[in-house]
Structures are given as C-alpha cells and as structure tokens.
Amino acid sequence: MRIVILPNESQVGVEAAQIVASYVRSAPRPAIGLATGSTMNPVLDCLASIYANGAVCFDSVELFLLDEYVGLDRSHPRAYINEIRCFADRIGVPEDRVHGPPVWDRDLNEAATRYDKAVVRAQIGVQLLGIGENGHLAFNEPGSPHDSTTRLVRLSVSTLEANSRFFDSNEATPRTAITQGLSTITRAKHLVLVATGSHKAPAVADAITGEVTTAVPASIIRRHPQTTVVLDYPASSALDLTRLAAIREAEAITVDPGTNDGFNRAR
Numbered sequence: 001m002r003i004v005i006l007p008n009e010s011q012v013g014v015e016a017a018q019i020v021a022s023y024v025r026s027a028p029r030p031a032i033g034l035a036t037g038s039t040m041n042p043v044l045d046c047l048a049s050i051y052a053n054g055a056v057c058f059d060s061v062e063l064f065l066l067d068e069y070v071g072l073d074r075s076h077p078r079a080y081i082n083e084i085r086c087f088a089d090r091i092g093v094p095e096d097r098v099h100g101p102p103v104w105d106r107d108l109n110e111a112a113t114r115y116d117k118a119v120v121r122a123q124i125g126v127q128l129l130g131i132g133e134n135g136h137l138a139f140n141e142p143g144s145p146h147d148s149t150t151r152l153v154r155l156s157v158s159t160l161e162a163n164s165r166f167f168d169s170n171e172a173t174p175r176t177a178i179t180q181g182l183s184t185i186t187r188a189k190h191l192v193l194v195a196t197g198s199h200k201a202p203a204v205a206d207a208i209t210g211e212v213t214t215a216v217p218a219s220i221i222r223r224h225p226q227t228t229v230v231l232d233y234p235a236s237s238a239l240d241l242t243r244l245a246a247i248r249e250a251e252a253i254t255v256d257p258g259t260n261d262g263f264n265r266a267r
C-alpha cells in the first residue's frame with residue numbers, strides 16, 4: 001500500500017486523476033471503476049481538464065459505477081448513473097459505455113448478480129474509492145463479509161444521515177441500494193482510495209492502521225496487492241505514526257517522499 005498525503009483536496013484530485021490518466025494511456029481497452037460523492041469531484045474535474053487539454057484520450061474507455069440507489073426515478077439528478085453520465089459527457093465517453101447497477105429492473109437480486117458478472121468480466125484496471133465516516137466502502141456497511149459480491153443492501157443510519165444533505169429531507173433519502181461487494185471491488189488491478197476532510201480522519205485511521213476487519217469494510221484495501229491511498233492533511237490527522245511504522249514492513253506499506261511532512265503539518 002502506498003500512502004500519499006497532500007496539503008489540500010485540489011492536489012489530492014490531481015494525484016488521483018494522474019493515476020487514472022496514466023492507466024488509460026497504457027491500456028488498450030481501459031475499464032475504470034468510479035465512485036461518486038463530493039470527495040470525487042476534484043478528481044473528476046481534473047480528469048476532465050486533462051482531457052480538454054488533449055493530454056489523454058478516453059475513446060476506448062468503459063466506466064463502471066460502484067453502486068446505485070434503489071427507488072429514485074431514472075431521471076433523478078441524484079441517481080449516480082446520471083451524475084456519472086454528466087462526467088462522461090465531459091470526457092467524450094458515450095452513454096453506452098457508462099455502466100451502473102440496473103436498479104430499475106423488476107428482479108433486483110438477479111440484476112445485482114448480472115452486474116457483478118459484468119464488472120468481473122470487464123477486468124477493472126483502476127478503481128476509485130471513497131470511504132464513509134463509518135468505514136464503509138461503496139455501500140458495504142460495517143459487517144459486510146469480505147467475500148461479498150454485488151447485492152441489494154440496506155443503508156445504515158449513519159450513511160442515511162450523511163447522504164440526506166443531497167435530498168430534500170431525511171425521509172426522501174433512499175434506504176436501499178445495489179452495491180458491488182468487497183470481493184468484487186478487490187478484483188480490480190489497482191485500488192485508489194481518496195479521502196479529504198477532518199470528518200474522514202477517524203475512518204481513515206481505522207482502515208489504514210487498525211485491524212483488518214469486517215467492522216471497518218475499507219480496511220480490506222490493505223490485503224490488496226496494489227493500493228494507493230491519497231489524503232489531504234485533515235484526513236490524515238488521526239493517523240498514528242508509531243502504529244504505521246509498526247505495520248509498515250509486515251504489510252509492505254510505502255510512504256511517499258513528503259508524506260512525513262504531511263503528517264507533521266496535519267497536526
């Protein structure tokens with residue numbers, strides 16, 4: 001696992017976007033896993049800027065969403081597929097190459113299974129990930145099994161509270177979703193977890209330096225052979241340098257040049 005700590009969310013966005021762009025340039029048929037939410041906005045904005053400047057071409061890219069709410073109208077602006085289609089338009093990816101869980105199908109369990117197979121078949125090269133304040137990864141809430149696949153899930157109270165700001169009221173916030181499972185997510189070749197803000201600091205610390213446990217779903221990234229964690233100073237502020245040093249050798253953790261300075265400045 002490689003950890004990069006940068007001063008602000010704008011620089012975090014650049015770092016994560018450059019990882020994606022580098023992959024796209026090198027892969028003949030790139031498949032990218034996308035997360036949504038405010039944390040990802042600087043990453044997606046930077047990718048759009050790179051494309052606009054002619055530094056990368058997305059002509060052959062396929063985009064796959066991590067998750068999707070159940071119960072929203074197809075045209076709802078907060079449906080993740082619509083958010084990602086807006087981004088896809090900015091980078092020249094047509095609608096037929098933007099994929100998400102088919103939550104408008106009648107049989108949601110069958111739809112989840114079908115989407116899981118599609119994601120596995122695509123062989124995701126880079127998977128962008130956020131982390132919930134309760135340590136969730138995609139909509140894999142605490143307690144999700146490490147061998148879980150794409151499925152219908154009920155969202156936790158803390159997730160509902162965090163997401164209610166995107167809707168007219170807490171009552172209007174969807175209670176269920178289809179999410180890629182932890183096993184599905186970790187099939188990607190390269191996991192890139194992005195976190196910004198002090199409100200994410202406890203979850204980041206639990207995931208990176210706590211136990212690898214189903215209680216903190218994001219901790220599973222430490223078992224993946226290629227993981228990059230990109231943080232701003234506030235999101236890194238709860239990391240314990242002593243604990244990190246203790247597990248660094250055992251788990252093959254590398255710290256980028258300048259990261260120690262990032263730890264110091266975050267405090």
